[in-house]
Amino acid sequence: MLVDKIRTEEEIxxxxxxxxxxxxxxEDRPAEEMAAFFARRLDGYEDVHRGNWGELYEHAAGxxxxxxxxxxxxxCGTGLELEAVYRRFSExxxxxxxxxxxxxxxxxxKFAGRRFQGxxxxxFVHPFPAEAFDAALSFETLHHFPYEKKGKIxxxxxxxxxxxxxxxxxxxxxxxxxxxxxxxERLARARAKSxxxxxxxxHIDTPLTLTHQTELMEAAGFRVRVLHRNGSxxxxxxxxx
Numbered sequence: 334m335l336v337d338k339i340r341t342e343e344e345i346x347x348x349x350x351x352x353x354x355x356x357x358x359x360e361d362r363p364a365e366e367m368a369a370f371f372a373r374r375l376d377g378y379e380d381v382h383r384g385n386w387g388e389l390y391e392h393a394a395g396x397x398x399x400x401x402x403x404x405x406x407x408x409c410g411t412g413l414e415l416e417a418v419y420r421r422f423s424e425x426x427x428x429x430x431x432x433x434x435x436x437x438x439x440x441x442x443k444f445a446g447r448r449f450q451g452x453x454x455x456x457f458v459h460p461f462p463a464e465a466f467d468a469a470l471s472f473e474t475l476h477h478f479p480y481e482k483k484g485k486i487x488x489x490x491x492x493x494x495x496x497x498x499x500x501x502x503x504x505x506x507x508x509x510x511x512x513x514x515x516x517x518e519r520l521a522r523a524r525a526k527s528x529x530x531x532x533x534x535x536h537i538d539t540p541l542t543l544t545h546q547t548e549l550m551e552a553a554g555f556r557v558r559v560l561h562r563n564g565s566x567x568x569x570x571x572x573x574x
Contacts, residue, residue, distance in 0.1 A: 335389070364537055368434075393418060397422070402424070404422075404466060405465075408430070427449045431453065432455060469490045498573045503567075520539050543567055
């Protein structure tokens with residue numbers, strides 16, 4: 334059973350101090366293009382992510398209603414969150430979209446024999462079929478993108494869901510406005526220094542506060558509930574009425 338763990342004011346102060354120290358150490362490190370970042374770390378990716386969010390990966394299927402048949406997973410990576418989903422919903426048809434072809438290859442191998450389709454694409458651009466899915470999912474992916482991009486993907490997800498469908502998001506959220514601002518400013522500095530094309534995605538975290546994240550989902554038309562909180566991680570359920 335998942336238990337909420339919400340930081341105290343003292344814990345937030347300590348966390349922010351550590352975050353600022355880390356940012357200072359990273360300041361001169363060149364930012365990496367998103368897909369290349371994950372391709373370089375493919376061998377250890379699953380161990381690192383299970384170490385950080387193992388309990389949530391195991392519980393992922395529990396956030397879905399009975400009778401799940403069609404699922405859209407944006408930023409699916411190697412499909413860690415889908416392992417539990419397929420244990421509970423063995424016949425579910427899943428469309429996974431990810432920038433990394435290397436990660437998708439691992440997901441396709443893992444789910445051979447399942448109803449899994451992996452598409453290598455930018456999910457902000459790739460068209461989703463209208464009202465085609467019972468549910469949608471993202472797991473630790475949208476914190477890589479700024480405020481304006483998040484709003485656009487929520488609108489796309491809303492359109493892709495059937496009436497009465499819902500979207501589950503597990504992601505890194507900023508503890509406060511100060512953290513949100515620090516991360517946004519870091520992205521701006523990294524972009525200004527980078528020799529990479531201006532339209533490519535940089536692997537720089539830009540989490541939003543819980544309030545801003547919820548506001549964006551609601552602006553797209555969703556009714557939103559927070560299902561779980563643990564430090565910097567929150568799980569949202571956004572319902573299409």
